[in-house]
Structures are given as C-alpha cells and as structure tokens.
Amino acid sequence: MDVFTAIRSRRDIERFAEQIPPRDLVERLIDAAIWAPNHRLTEPWRFVVLAGAGREAMGDAIAASLAAEGKPEGAQRSARSKLLRAPVTVVVAQVATPEDATRDLEDYAACVMAVQNILLAAHAEGLIAHFSTGAMVEYEGAKSYIGLAPHDRIVGYVNLGYPRPEDPPKEGQRSAPVVRWDWT
Numbered sequence: 452m453d454v455f456t457a458i459r460s461r462r463d464i465e466r467f468a469e470q471i472p473p474r475d476l477v478e479r480l481i482d483a484a485i486w487a488p489n490h491r492l493t494e495p496w497r498f499v500v501l502a503g504a505g506r507e508a509m510g511d512a513i514a515a516s517l518a519a520e521g522k523p524e525g526a527q528r529s530a531r532s533k534l535l536r537a538p539v540t541v542v543v544a545q546v547a548t549p550e551d552a553t554r555d556l557e558d559y560a561a562c563v564m565a566v567q568n569i570l571l572a573a574h575a576e577g578l579i580a581h582f583s584t585g586a587m588v589e590y591e592g593a594k595s596y597i598g599l600a601p602h603d604r605i606v607g608y609v610n611l612g613y614p615r616p617e618d619p620p621k622e623g624q625r626s627a628p629v630v631r632w633d634w635t
C-alpha cells in the first residue's frame with residue numbers, strides 16, 4: 452500500500468473482532484512508531500502493550516485508584532470496559548520535561564507522530580485501530596500503573612485488532628484544506 456493510499460483510507464474504528472493480532476506484528480508497529488521525527492533524538496516515548504489479562508489488570512488498577520479517590524462506580528466501570536474493547540491496546544506515553552517547555556512540546560509532538568506511524572502501519576497490515584484519549588489519559592492510577600511519574604503524560608491509547616466481518620467499511624470525510632499560497 453503506498454503512503455498516500457494508507458493516509459487516505461485509514462479510518463478510526465472502535466469495534467473489534469476477538470482475534471488477537473500476532474505479537475510480532477505489534478512489535479513491528481512499535482518499531483514503526485520509533486522512526487517518527489524526534490527533535491534532538493530525545494526518544495520521549497514509552498509504550499505499554501496490553502493484551503489478554505494484561506488489559507484487565509490495568510483496568511482493575513485504575514478502578515481501585517478511582518475508588519480510593521471516591522469517584523463514582525460508573526467511572527470505574529467505564530475505565531475497565533475501555534481497556535477491554537480491543538484485543539490489544541498500546542498505551543503511548545511521554546516522559547515529560549516540565550523544566551524545559553520547548554522540549555516538552557516538541558517531545559509531545561514526536562509522540563503524536565509516533566502514534567500516527569502506528570495507525571498507518573497497522574492499517575497497511577490489515578488491522579483496524581481506534582485512538583482514544585479523554586479522562587483515561589489523566590487518571591493518576593493509569594500513570595502509576597505503567598510506571599510514569601506524575602508529571603509525565605499518557606498521550607493516548609491505541610486500540611488494535613481486526614474488523615468484525617459484519618461491519619461495513621467506514622467512510623472518511625474531510626473538507627477542502629484551508630491553504631494560503633504565497634508562491635510567487
């Protein structure tokens with residue numbers, strides 16, 4: 452698949468078949484991730500791969516932490532179910548540098564590019580992917596479970612798997628780009 456086709460035909464899809472992608476394929480996706488552009492080669496990314504019972508363990512840890520904080524049971528249930536919706540989840544995290552705001556922003560950008568590499572490589576290999584952020588990136592219980600310091604960030608959760616046979620292909624939609632050309 453050429454790169455333009457991959458970019459245009461990739462879609463975010465959140466319903467997965469049960470089949471688990473092979474581990475060596477997930478390893479190749481993470482290898483694709485680390486070839487993202489990265490100013491000063493700081494390598495700010497960390498990846499945590501969850502599959503099988505590993506998903507439940509992180510869900511339980513987040514739920515326990517939310518319970519200790521007195522958060523409603525609905526939030527605990529939601530955290531657990533979000534980690535069970537795909538057969539494999541790659542948590543992409545950034546080791547942050549609050550003492551250097553410029554580097555911190557560049558490193559965050561590099562991590563987001565790493566995510567896009569995973570999404571495109573997964574698509575090229577016949578997988579589907581759902582990228583998710585929201586409250587799940589903020590939870591202290593999630594950060595501590597994967598060994599992050601409080602000032603580090605979870606960039607997002609890349610859920611991976613195969614499409615369900617009954618689901619129709621998802622259409623993409625984009626508006627015309629807003630471009631100003633000063634090309635004289």
Ligand SMILES: Cc1cc2nc3c(=O)[nH]c(=O)nc-3n(C[C@H](O)[C@H](O)[C@H](O)COP(=O)(O)O)c2cc1C
Pocket residue numbers: 461462463464465582583584585607623624
């Ligand atoms: C930074 C970022 C955060 C996202 N977070 C979520 C999320 O929390 N939940 C969700 O359902 N989709 C999330 N998405 C996926 C977008 O909703 C999706 O990319 C968008 O609907 C466009 O669809 P497409 O990727 O198929 O073109 C996120 C995407 C990005 C880039």
